Amino acid sequence: MLVRSPQAALQRLFDEVGTVDQIGIEERVAKFGTRSIKQTAKVWGLKTAVSMVDLTTLEGKDTPGKVASLCQKALAPHDPELGVPQVAAVCVYPAMVRHARRALGCDTAVRIASVATAFPSGQAPLKTRLAEVKAAVADGADEIDMVINRGAFLAGEFGEMQDEIAAVVQACGATTLKVILEVSELETFDNIRAASFLAMRVIRPGDFIKTSTGKTSLNATLGNNQVMLEAIRDFYLDTGVAIAMKPAGGIRTAKQALTFLVAVKETLGDAWLNNRRYRFGASSLLNDLVRQLEKEKTGAYQAPYYFSEAAESY
């Protein structure tokens, strides 16, 4: 007879998808940071990172005006002469989607992502969460960032967790879905890997798994990013289904972003080095990327106020 405890359920899942050694993976990711990225490789990396940014504002005090200026920044992050690409998307609350759509227009490559499903806790009835997703899609969202039911996962109720994701996939229609695992609440690398597999089995090719909401103490780290990249790799090699990845929160500097990209290059390879397969959920990162690009061109660092430095002012 099967033991029906959450731990037993998790153990069966670990046996199926494999486990992660914490010390081993931390040693592995420390090596990514020792890669020395210079000259043209650096410029390519910085520009690619810009094109992968989901420029984000998720605050209670967001206004249509702030969202509009965020959209302007997304369309033209800096002086066009520098050749800085547009970012991948703006990421806003559902209530701000229509303002973002108005600011961006319909004829744009910059996508609108919205954090639906009672973000960041997800603690609302499923019906409410689905309604929120549908409303955001109706208002013009191209991508939905949902949170998983961490409570169900930790209780070993994997069916419930996956059914909810599947319901959101339905509600999304043609809209891309990003599934936020909220890694800090899953607590272990083993759990992050297991939850990645559960999510990947019910989403579609091209959908994302995402580290975190940015609303808890610990967000994207090289370690949890790596666990998820390796899960994506194993799932792809097993099934041929390519899932995309989005680390979010905590990536503030260009140097960090380049290190994350090295991890992608050396784990998933060239096919993931684009914004259809990899994104950064970030707000202040964009300014540092642009500043480093400016420095590569001129050889000198500009003063902070040369860029719209604070995340507060776009």
Place this chain on the structure above:
Amino acid sequence: MPTLTAKKMSTRLSRPAPELIFGDLWEFDPAPESADPKLKARYELFIDGKFVAPKSGKYFDSINPANEQKLAEIALAGPADVDAAYAAAKRAYDGVWGKLPGRERAKYLYRIARLLQDRAREFAVAETLDGGKPIKESRDFDVPMAAAHFFYHAGWADKLDYVAPGRRVAPLGVVGQVIPWNFPLLMCAWKLAPALAMGNTVVLKPAETTSITALKLAEIFQDAGLPPGVVNFVTGAGDVGAAVMNHPTPAKIAFTGSTEVGKIIMRALAGSDKKMTMELGGKAANIVFDDAPLDQAVEGIVNGIFFNQGHVCCAGSRLLVQESVAEKVLAKLKNRIRTLRVGDPMDKNTDIGAINSREQLDKITRLVAAGVREGNEIFQPACKLPAKGFYFRPTIFSGVSMSSRVVREEIFGPVLSILTFRTVDEAIEKANNTAYGLSAGVWTDKGSRILKMSTELKAGVVWANTYNKFDPTSPFGGYKESGFGREGGRQGLLDYCKLV
């Protein structure tokens, strides 16, 4: 190489198996380390605290294995030079070093360690130029670890009353040492630090292809004011080594190198009252069980065999993997190896540098050809190699048997042989089925299995869920034909003293 499930699916859906692309979409620019190694054009012998010309007046070239260019001329010692070195060591032992209180010796060792740290980048560059190892390894491992050995043994020098509880210890006298070319500076530190801390004086011969960092260390000894004759370096090839080992003066000899040479030395010294430590070859088993975290195990396998181009006596050159996960591990390993960067050792992004010498490259090439002739399945990534210099692609052999040459012989290069097993007992039997016994690795989630393996494996070091981890406090040494005696820790110190 697709995994089993992917292969099944691909035949069912008749589409190509999914593959990862490790191409040149984001090629890294060269990132050469630029520090000045401060090399001299010519290096003399270091005898009695001074750099002196060899009596023969002969020199040999030390070349950079990465591009085959000459780096410096090294003095070729003869028997008369070895005599002079031992005479200086004897004088220093009788006159100064043997009588100096431990806390005074400690001051010199601390000073050497700090001076080495001060010049860490310079030494790292010199080590990489001379030996071919990647700069990231000499920078992050060899040089810091060498300094750590001097620090650790400096700490012991005034506490020797406690090294053998209930007993007193006394130095042996003059010690003769011969070291290999795979970790030139670090082996110097391993050998010198415990000998000096204990109050012995030393005549040491570095390997002929990698003498430079030892002679740079001699500059540090001068700067540190180490009394003349406490450490003497004589340089040259095997005949100089034989002269150092067979000389009547030393009370102890210590050798790190091949089992073949170790046997010759032991034969020559049979019947003498000299103490010996031998750190010889290895053919370590790295054992992966099916419950191991596979990605981290793969990382450990890569670190185990490709660290320092596989020029590591404790390299995990035999991979034993449980049958149920063998195919998966092989597939993961191949993908991982495709991302290794082979090339210019001075580039900060290089993972695998140059093979130490043409001779060694020839030996590796010969053994790999033998492995292919035996019918083993070979895998090498399609990486570009520099046109000049000694390079060898990381290589794995799968489907090999216990009797294969690539499983039995120490290759001392980036070549891994993969065997499979079904049960714990079979793993132990296969792991122990070798003339060597220096090290082993065990990868499993089950703690009790680790303890069982570590008692049953006949190996001096058993790593659990990691590989190639070193520390000055941890004794290192072999079973069987991997040698005897220990280096590092309290045990290592005891090999440099007599109990009175």
